[in-house]
Amino acid sequence: MSQPHSAPPNRVLLALMPAALVALLLLDLASVQPNRIVPGQGMSLWAIMGPASLLLVLLPLGVGGLAWRASSERLLWALGLTLLAMLGMPWALAGFCHVFIDPDAPYARAGLAAGFWVVLFVFMLALIELKGRLRLPPGSWWVLGGLMLGSWALALASGVLDKLSLMQEYLGRSDKFIDALAYHSLLVASAVGVSLMLGFCLALAMRRWSRLERGINGVLSLIQTIPSLALFGLLLAPLAWLADRFDWLAAIGVQGIGAAPALIALVGYSLLPMTRNTFVALADVDPGVIESARGMGMSPRQVFLQVRLPLALPVLIEGVRITSVQAIGLAAVAALIGAGGLGTFVFQGLGQAAMDLVLLGALPIIVMAVVVDGLLTALAGALRQGARDD
Secondary structure (H helix, E strand, C coil): CCCHHHCCCCHHHHHHHHHHHHHHHHCCCEEEECCCCCCCEEECHHHHHHHHHHHHHHHHHHHHHHHHCCCHHHHHHHHHHHHHHHHHHHHHHHHHHHHHCCCCCCCCEEEECHHHHHHHHHHHHHHHHHHHHCCCCCCHHHHHHHHHHHHHHHHHHHCCCCCEHHHHHHHCCHHHHHHHHHHHHHHHHHHHHHHHHHHHHHHHHHHHCCCHHHHHHHHHHHHHHCCHHHHHHHHHHHHHHHHHHCHHHHHCCCCCCCHHHHHHHHHHHHHHHHHHHHHHHHHCCCHHHHHHHHHCCCCHHHHHHHHHHHHHHHHHHHHHHHHHHHHHHHHHHHHHHCCCCCHHHHHHHHHHCCHHHHHHHHHHHHHHHHHHHHHHHHHHHHHHHHHHHC
16 A cells, blocks of 8 residues: 555546635635525625634645645545545534524525635535545445435424525425425426337347348437427427317427426437447457357347347447436526426526526436436446446
């Protein structure tokens, strides 16, 4: 193992920590608002904590100092400081709400200013960098992620963050939020499921008839070039006409606005990455393995189901991952055509100039995308490791 004096610096952490220092020292971290309408009064770290703010400044300084000679031991200490910052953020906000928000003012609330988001973003990037550098035991990062999410969940469930403006927006719309989250998840799952089946069939057709490859890729690429709002708009008139002409389509919910055009558009955008990854996954299986399977007397069906498909699964899962993350984001835009989901809060907030309402819709979308990306990446990695072990 390398000694600290011989270890090279970690340039990523050395670039990130000054950004955290600038945010802590020069930007407002939070604000105090008398109500939802009146702009809040921004407060810097010094205004919030006074001389004690130097203790927080030590966190990015410590991580930056450890990154100067980035041995494994020093990076583990840097990970500890980064986790301390991430675990402490919700409780620091809880303390701010307790001290600076008058409990007798029912409409008073605390807002999150630019400095807080910069610090949060910087330390998340630091965690990503440390994850790539440190080789911790399997499952360790999931445990650490669970601790961070648990810290936020505990603070939210205990009510100590109820005076946050973001939480005020949630508490006023909790039933609608749960429904929107469930609907958004169902819309994304449906689009990914349908595109997986269609993409798999298209990939098989391209393998069976090679002349179809250029035409299918061309059509799917053309769909990708159409802006999402334009595609939603193009579907309104045809679907409305079909629903009016065929009663059974109207009976199952097909109409010019709502879930039908949203689902069709999401499937259209998802088909290219799903089809291409499936085609590549099936084509890139080692020919020697296929010949060995044939030499053992396997039928073409057995070769496909027992050899080619299992070996192609890791790359196929990558296609599902890309498609899922893309669909999670695009489903927010579908709220503009009455499809519902978390995008409803985003566009309502933009219309009312209420940024916390925008965040109420945007933050769950980000968290959902990150969680899905992490789970599918881990699944693909496990499948690859299992293939190597076999």
